[in-house]
Amino acid sequence: MPDGPSITVSHLSKTYRILRSQDQDTYAAEALLKKLRPGKGKKKVEEFDALHDVSFEVPWGEVVGIIGRNGAGKSTLLKIINRITAPTKGRIELGGRVGSLLEVGTGFHPELTGRENVYLNGTLLGMRRKEIRERFDAIVDFAGTEKFLDTQVKRYSTGMYVRVAFAVAAHLESEILVVDEVLAVGDSDFQAKCLRKMREVARDGRTVLLVSHQLQTVSDLCNSALYLDSSHLVPHGTVEEAMEEYKRSFTRVAPMLKDAAFRPGTGELRFLEASVADDISKPGQDVVVEFTVGANPGFGNKYHVTCFVNNEDGMLIAQCDSRVVDFWLDPDTDASGRLVLRTPWLKPGAYTVDLFVHAAGHATDIWEQACHFQVLPVTPYPHPTTPDGTDRGVVFPDFDYSQT
Amino acid sequence: MATIVITPPRRFSFPKVADLWEAREVLYRFGARDVTLRYRQTALGVVWVVLQPLLMALVFVLVFSKVAKLSFGGQPPMVFIFVGLLAWNLFSGIITRAQGSLVSNRDLVSKVFFPGCWCPWPSSTRASWTFWCRPSSSASS
Numbered sequence: 001m002p003d004g005p006s007i008t009v010s011h012l013s014k015t016y017r018i019l020r021s022q023d024q025d026t027y028a029a030e031a032l033l034k035k036l037r038p039g040k041g042k043k044k045v046e047e048f049d050a051l052h053d054v055s056f057e058v059p060w061g062e063v064v065g066i067i068g069r070n071g072a073g074k075s076t077l078l079k080i081i082n083r084i085t086a087p088t089k090g091r092i093e094l095g096g097r098v099g100s101l102l103e104v105g106t107g108f109h110p111e112l113t114g115r116e117n118v119y120l121n122g123t124l125l126g127m128r129r130k131e132i133r134e135r136f137d138a139i140v141d142f143a144g145t146e147k148f149l150d151t152q153v154k155r156y157s158t159g160m161y162v163r164v165a166f167a168v169a170a171h172l173e174s175e176i177l178v179v180d181e182v183l184a185v186g187d188s189d190f191q192a193k194c195l196r197k198m199r200e201v202a203r204d205g206r207t208v209l210l211v212s213h214q215l216q217t218v219s220d221l222c223n224s225a226l227y228l229d230s231s232h233l234v235p236h237g238t239v240e241e242a243m244e245e246y247k248r249s250f251t252r253v254a255p256m257l258k259d260a261a262f263r264p265g266t267g268e269l270r271f272l273e274a275s276v277a278d279d280i281s282k283p284g285q286d287v288v289v290e291f292t293v294g295a296n297p298g299f300g301n302k303y304h305v306t307c308f309v310n311n312e313d314g315m316l317i318a319q320c321d322s323r324v325v326d327f328w329l330d331p332d333t334d335a336s337g338r339l340v341l342r343t344p345w346l347k348p349g350a351y352t353v354d355l356f357v358h359a360a361g362h363a364t365d366i367w368e369q370a371c372h373f374q375v376l377p378v379t380p381y382p383h384p385t386t387p388d389g390t391d392r393g394v395v396f397p398d399f400d401y402s403q404t
Numbered sequence: 405m406a407t408i409v410i411t412p413p414r415r416f417s418f419p420k421v422a423d424l425w426e427a428r429e430v431l432y433r434f435g436a437r438d439v440t441l442r443y444r445q446t447a448l449g450v451v452w453v454v455l456q457p458l459l460m461a462l463v464f465v466l467v468f469s470k471v472a473k474l475s476f477g478g479q480p481p482m483v484f485i486f487v488g489l490l491a492w493n494l495f496s497g498i499i500t501r502a503q504g505s506l507v508s509n510r511d512l513v514s515k516v517f518f519p520g521c522w523c524p525w526p527s528s529t530r531a532s533w534t535f536w537c538r539p540s541s542s543a544s545s
Contacts, residue, residue, distance in 0.1 A: 010481070038456040060446045064523060079409075080410065083410060084514065086410070087410065087412050089412060090411075090412070091409065091411050092409070092411075093407055093408070093409050093410075094407065094408040094409075094410070095407055097408075098408075098410075107511065107512050109437060109441070111441050111444060112437065112440070112441070116437070119433065120433050120434075120437060123429045123430050123432075124430060124512065126427075127483070128429065129429060190503045233497070238415075280474055360470065
């Protein structure tokens with residue numbers, strides 16, 4: 001690999017211009033007419049910074065995890081590095097070809113056979129015909145779909161589809177590999193294979209950029225991490241520090257969001273207060289969330305609420321939408337409600353609860369981390385064993401065995 | 405190894421010739437894809453390339469020569485109409501296919517880096533492929 005860093009990003013910004021919808025021109029002619037009419041051509045444009053003054057360097061042979069909450073700008077960053085969108089300001093220098101695994105299987109055509117798609121996809125990713133021919137066997141072997149090479153891809157299962165797509169991208173000899181949240185697919189065997197492949201890529205001295213919400217993957221695989229917080233890059237050091245920062249971000253904004261003015265949503269109906277009945281509970285115990293939504297007389301429509309329960313890693317464990325149990329509230333008076341979550345049994349740890357009010361197809365209030373609670377480290381099962389009997393999985397299942 | 409530099413685009417930015425050249429194989433693959441797909445899963449396969457305009461010409465001959473009794477300037481009506489049809493098909497094929505090409509390849513434009521301005525070209529490959537196939541195969545028949 002050449003000297004110097006593999007990726008140098010300096011003062012990178014990306015600004016999107018959002019047009020108010022009524023100003024949107026449907027036809028080019030309409031846009032032209034507006035331009036010609038003096039005075040009225042000014043459009044109201046809101047600017048939105050997806051990335052703001054981001055600078056960093058990545059040395060060769062590093063696996064870099066990019067973490068951050070939804071909408072922090074992770075995917076925008078990858079898109080710019082991939083040259084799918086152009087930056088608004090700043091400069092990026094890349095020390096070699098970029099191979100991307102942004103969306104697995106883009107460019108796959110369902111009517112073509114596996115073989116044809118490997119060639120098509122490889123070409124799209126920037127491989128020469130000769131390169132693909134040389135690696136064809138390795139690709140097929142990696143995907144494990146030899147038997148179905150001449151079957152049309154539309155007859156493949158999703159798993160096979162993804163495996164073939166990943167295999168092609170993994171065999172691209174690009175100096176920089178960009179991976180966005182693709183490991184969630186495939187069985188554990190295949191996931192392990194992908195992880196191994198990425199480590200291999202890094203050992204060759206190439207660079208891997210990985211976006212993931214699964215902190216487990218990041219800490220397993222990466223030797224450095226970037227933490228993006230609402231389009232800013234937060235200075236950091238090791239993977240652990242970045243991950244700490246990420247986890248802290250959840251608690252940091254919570255107090256501010258108590259004030260409805262800081263919360264997103266259209267605002268016609270807002271939560272006045274919300275709390276968890278028992279902020280320290282045991283696994284298997286009911287989680288009770290109590291909330292009050294302010295009145296908006298004359299608003300008309302009945303509305304419903306949604307509650308998300310997230311674990312420490314920011315993973316959404318449960319969605320409780322009141323529509324599915326036919327629970328609706330009336331906007332004419334203040335309305336209090338209570339949610340009882342009986343299963344799943346939550347594992348020990350800290351949890352946060354996000355609350356939403358939905359009316360007439362809009363989210364009128366989005367209150368992330370409205371409340372939080374702890375689950376104590378005890379087991380809900382009648383016969384406790386060593387931790388390896390219960391420490392896998394995200395929640396404790398309520399299950400039974402019986403001989404038949 | 406060449407360093408790739410990404411900077412904000414200027415007001416009028418054209419794709420770099422080098423980038424286009426790099427992606428030339430995409431053009432070939434897309435063209436091949438479109439041609440294969442057109443005739444896959446049709447009962448007669450590639451025979452359609454010749455059959456379709458021949459049948460079309462036959463209809464025109466029946467209508468204009470036999471029913472409307474137009475004059476073809478002393479040329480055999482079948483040849484006269486067939487030649488005209490081929491030229492028209494080439495033109496209309498390229499135009500109609502190219503129109504929708506960016507939208508129908510939306511996934512590629514928004515998710516994979518490749519010069520978007522290549523999109524309309526494969527459609528024209530398909531139209532011209534059918535164009536060149538026809539005279540040669542009908543000449544031999």
